[in-house]
Amino acid sequence: MNGADRPLVELAGISKHFGEGDTRVDALSEVSMSVMPGEIVGLVGPSGSGKSTLLNVIACILEPSSGRMRIEGKDIYDNRWLKGNLRRLRLDKIGFIFQFHNLLPFLNALENVAMVRELAGASSAEARARATELLDYLGVGHRKAAMPATISGGEAQRVAIARAIANRPRIILADEPTAALDSQRAGIVMDLMSQVAKEQQAAVIVVSHDEKIFNRFHRIFHLRDGRLETVESAPVQANASGMQEP
Amino acid sequence: MNLAYRDIRHGLGRFALTCVGLGMLLGVVLAMIGIYRGLVTEALALVRAPQADMWVVEADRRGPFAESSRIPGDTREAMERIHGVAAAGSVTYMTTDVERPGGRLRFQLVGYEPGRPGGPRNLIAGRSLARSHFELVADRSTGLAIGDTLMLGRNRFTVTGLTAGQVTSGGDPVAYISLLDSQKLQFELAPPAARIEMARGTAGGGKDTVNAVIVQLLPTVPVSEVARSVARWKHLTAISQADQENILTRSVVQRARQQIGLFTSILLVVSAVIIALIVYTMTMDKVREIATLKLIGAPDRTIVGMIVQQAVALGGTGFLVGAILISSVKDYFPRRVVMQPEDGLALAGVVLVVCLISSGLGVRLALSVDPAKALGG
Structure with missing residues (x-):
């Protein structure tokens, strides 16, 4: 099995419970799923269905009670990974996109993107060059000196995408990335994520309530009461942006 | 970053x-x-001003700053006769509070013998005492200026010089007058009190009393050697400069x-x-x-x-x-x-x-x- 055929993210029988006895809550029960390179999948479900818990598990910040998780074929949560190593894994392998962009308010757009490159060990010059390249690619190069408080929601989300892909991660986790955007901007953001998934051969996992973007997913995982209820294959619309990832 | x-x-x-x-x-x-x-x-300003090597005070006292001390006025002459003493000078210390235009002025009055140890240092204006009576050198923090006059007791004193940084441990400024004037101010009774004393038959007590004698030694003479000589007089105690500074910093303040x-x-x-x-x-x-x-x-x-x-x-x-x-x-x-x-x-x-x-x-x-x-x- 070569790299393209192997799932980037594999979950097998993942369960997570909080508390014990009468106060025990089963947030996830026997969830199994996998995401292939270049695939963009949706995690959907009502509130309390376990989407956030599953996202935290995939993000390597919440250890499941049982089950196995693999990233690029390597077992995570098998007691060989120290906390610091998981953080390094997130820095190198996972990009995060948030509902409210979560840009650091004291850094400008360029610095927000360059920071993750510097954290990964790149020189300041190299990090800034990469950040400039990505901001230009995402159409917000002209706003690189702007502070997050002074740019629009759509621009901020593009900067956040630039930050998420700055280290060329293999997995992108997006938590309600379009919830704070109007339809047009939401479409642009999804175009960008599809583009990145395709060109970078990254696995993109999107938690969303936004039905307008469901048609952008290759597959949709429906969660209810912590269980994976159905897996739906969706027809993916063509990417309209036509941009080439640098 | x-x-x-x-x-x-x-x-x-x-x-x-x-x-x-x-x-x-x-x-x-x-x-x-x-x-x-x-x-x-x-x-330490007041105690360092005379550049003393040794202080001679009343027996078993830590004067003149930590405790009161009164010794005979001829002690200075006795000190000068001790081998190794380069110079000696009698001094008196008293706190006074006088009325003057603009409010009351409180200061420490130091009586010294002009030309002998104990006089003002850091003279920044004017001159030191040139006459035996009614002249005064004051610290500039008193607010006095050269030529100003001040009533002390029954006499008017004229400011002839100004010093800087001469204050007591309590922060009061220091003024210098002649020893004779200070003895008169400190030990002479007011006329009504003197008449009562005379009527009781106790008048006529000597005024030639000082609070301490400041001793400067020859460079090669150790303080301890002269202090041993002083200790033969049972009414006197010798305190080295270092001990005097220690008394002030460890006791007074x-x-x-x-x-x-x-x-x-x-x-x-x-x-x-x-x-x-x-x-x-x-x-x-x-x-x-x-x-x-x-x-x-x-x-x-x-x-x-x-x-x-x-x-x-x-x-x-x-x-x-x-x-x-x-x-x-x-x-x-x-x-x-x-x-x-x-x-x-x-x-x-x-x-x-x-x-x-x-x-x-x-x-x-x-x-x-x-x-x-x-x-x-």
Whole structure:
């Protein structure tokens, strides 16, 4: 099995419970799923269905009670990974996109993107060059000196995408990335994520309530009461942006 | 990329105001240290002025500053006859409080023999005493000017010279008059009291009494040798200059030193608590950003570094503000404030340590932040 055929993210029988006895809550029960390179999948479900818990598990910040998780074929949560190593894994392998962009308010757009490159060990010059390249690619190069408080929601989300892909991660986790955007901007953001998934051969996992973007997913995982209820294959619309990832 | 600097730059106004507030507090700490130093300097000014090697006072007394001391006026002549004594001079000390235009003036009056040890030092204007009577050399902190006159007892004295920095351990300025004038002021009874004494048949007691004799020795003669000679007179005690300074700093101003020292310590503790609270609040304001940093993979040292650097920047800037503030206003304090570089450096070191310790609270909070908070979880 070569790299393209192997799932980037594999979950097998993942369960997570909080508390014990009468106060025990089963947030996830026997969830199994996998995401292939270049695939963009949706995690959907009502509130309390376990989407956030599953996202935290995939993000390597919440250890499941049982089950196995693999990233690029390597077992995570098998007691060989120290906390610091998981953080390094997130820095190198996972990009995060948030509902409210979560840009650091004291850094400008360029610095927000360059920071993750510097954290990964790149020189300041190299990090800034990469950040400039990505901001230009995402159409917000002209706003690189702007502070997050002074740019629009759509621009901020593009900067956040630039930050998420700055280290060329293999997995992108997006938590309600379009919830704070109007339809047009939401479409642009999804175009960008599809583009990145395709060109970078990254696995993109999107938690969303936004039905307008469901048609952008290759597959949709429906969660209810912590269980994976159905897996739906969706027809993916063509990417309209036509941009080439640098 | 220095996150601490960029965060400070982003909230520069707030940071500057916080530094000014902290600077005022640290300025008070610096002022207290300066007041403490000033207290010691002032306490030693009077005792160092005569450049004595030895003080001869009443037997079994630690005079003339810590205790009263009265010895015969001819003691000075006896001292001059001891081998190894280069010069000696009789002195009297008395505190006086006189009425003058603009309010009452309280000062220490020193009587000395012109031409002998015990006279004024640091003369900044005018001349020393040239006549045996009714002339006065005053410290400029009295507010007197050359040519001014002052009623002391029943006589009017004219200011002939001014000194600088001549004050007592209590901060009162010092004025110098001749020994004869001071003996008359200190020991002569007012006419009604003298008449009563005369009627009782006790009048006529000698006025030739002094408080101490200041002795300067030849360079090769040890103090202990002359002190042994003095000890043969049972009514006298010899105190070396070092012991006299020790009496002043360890006895006369000891309580004041302790009071100021304790107050300074309390202020430092208060500063530490305030710095800790400021750093904690600054960290609380950044919980979401810290969670985001953790989630995207920033190592703990990046986050801890940001908090510690900000705490140190806060303390350092606050210290500079305080130092500049106190340096600008120290001359307006009623008591002398002595700023010494080594004290400033020591406080800067203490502030640095306090900042590092205080930032621990913020660091603890930052390390406990759950990265899931960034995901809204």
